[in-house]
Amino acid sequence: MTDPLSSARIAIIGGGFSGVLLAINLLAHADGPQVLLIDRTGVFGPGVAYGTDEPDHLLNVRAGAMDVFADRPQDFLHWLRGPGGMPHADPSDFVQRRLFGQYIRDRLAEAIKGPGGERLSLITDDVDALRPVPGGVTLTLHRGGALAADAAVLALGNLAPTAPFPSGHPVLAHERFIADPWSADPLKMVGTGEGVFLIGTSLTMVDVTLTLRRLGHRGQLMALSRRGQLPRHHVIGPETPIEPPPAAATLSRSLQAFRAVIRDGADWRSLLDGHRPQAQALWASLPPKQRASFVRHLRPFWEVHRHRLAPAVGARIDALQAAEIFRYAAGRLVDARGGEGLITADWIPRGSGTTHRTTANWLINCAGPEAGLIRSDEPLLRQLLAEGLIRPSALGLGMDTDAQEHVLARDGQPHNRIMAVGALTRARFWQLTAAPDIRVQLERLASHLLR
Ligand SMILES: Cc1cc2nc3c(=O)[nH]c(=O)nc-3n(C[C@H](O)[C@H](O)[C@H](O)COP(=O)(O)OP(=O)(O)OC[C@H]3O[C@@H](n4cnc5c(N)ncnc54)[C@H](O)[C@@H]3O)c2cc1C
CATH class of the missing domain: 3.50.50.60 (FAD/NAD(P)-binding domain)
Structure with a gap:
């Protein structure tokens, strides 16, 4: 984008964890853009994962690892220990997911009260369509009307689960x-x-x-x-990540090396946690055929061990x-x-x-979120696909994006005014499900938008 940033308007479609954290990051910048944050539920922050009221639904990440602000280490833990909270909360605790939802809502409320707050508009509606227009984009709202912005970010989260049988069954x-x-x-x-x-x-x-x-x-x-x-299962208490063996030439050799370390007595959980910081780079280095093979054969095992x-x-x-x-x-x-x-x-x-x-x-x-765009009933995605503005990933993991989070159109060209974050972009990054991973992507996108 070439427009001066302070006069720019960024539309963020989706007000779950990703959309809200991106908005907070943008508002924190004194010369940041106007932010239009749109969510169909009218609830901004918790999203699907942390919007649950169930006391038995716990985070599957330790509280101390749910850090979402680079400049505020252990902020969630401090919040937990705050007034009326859990004074003895430990970094290794797995707390209720709804608490994390409340935390994100609180941090959004603070950002709204802060100096950048007046630049934020919260809009409750479905975005049914998104189209490029000269110098920007336009969003069509389900309840009628349209919004104009200089750029839009798709923060739609996980796609709803698809039915186990074809429609009409x-x-x-x-x-x-x-x-x-x-x-x-x-x-x-x-x-x-x-x-x-x-x-x-x-x-x-x-x-x-x-x-x-x-x-x-x-x-x-x-x-x-x-x-x-x-x-x-996670183990009780803290876990110490172990440095994984260096990546081998092929996926199967890497797997063999992992197995050898485990046979020598390493805890697989610690090894997997040690691998986490390298997972995106390893994924990027894999040839397409090996990525496809991973998704087809290893993915189910990865998911149950990783999450x-x-x-x-x-x-x-x-x-x-x-x-x-x-x-x-x-x-x-x-x-x-x-x-x-x-x-x-x-x-x-x-x-x-x-x-x-x-x-x-x-x-x-209970099939879990649908990963492939083609099977999604989401009107916005159907429109973007039909008009060739996005391209489904060949791996069936959301859509293709570039390193700056721009979506790739049907012809493979990046669209410099439409970006995507979170689960929809897993094809490029693979490890992009949990809040700590999404946070890194959002910081990168925020600094790109603030340039
Ligand atoms: C059940 C569950 C539990 C999880 N538990 C954990 C955990 O313990 N720890 C962890 O780190 N990660 C967990 N995750 C991973 C989780 O996906 C991420 O941590 C994060 O919450 C994803 O947030 P998001 O904003 O990308 O998506 P979402 O929370 O799904 O938010 C997307 C938002 O977009 C809105 N939206 C979508 N389409 C439109 C549209 N067209 N118009 C308007 N609004 C729209 C939706 O209403 C929704 O509010 C869990 C995921 C799930 C599904």
């Missing part, structure tokens, strides 16, 4: 199919003794299980995913399993039919040709 309309696992309300309909079939064995499934238990559910829970991998459960949460899932209340399996859901108060699911166990049939009272989609 009768079970999707059945009253006992719950499509949105991120809302507690439908879960309240589940009777305490009713059987539940959960599609997915990831963190979303764990969230749903904890919510059901808190609501008094005591029935059977059966979870199914292609690989049947449950998220692993681990808080120890208390892991212990609860273990206990449910030991009590034979919770079971899980590796397999492929092939069909489901609804009946009177029941849903019957047909699935084929991994490595088998025989169809199993499980009957439960409820079928809940």
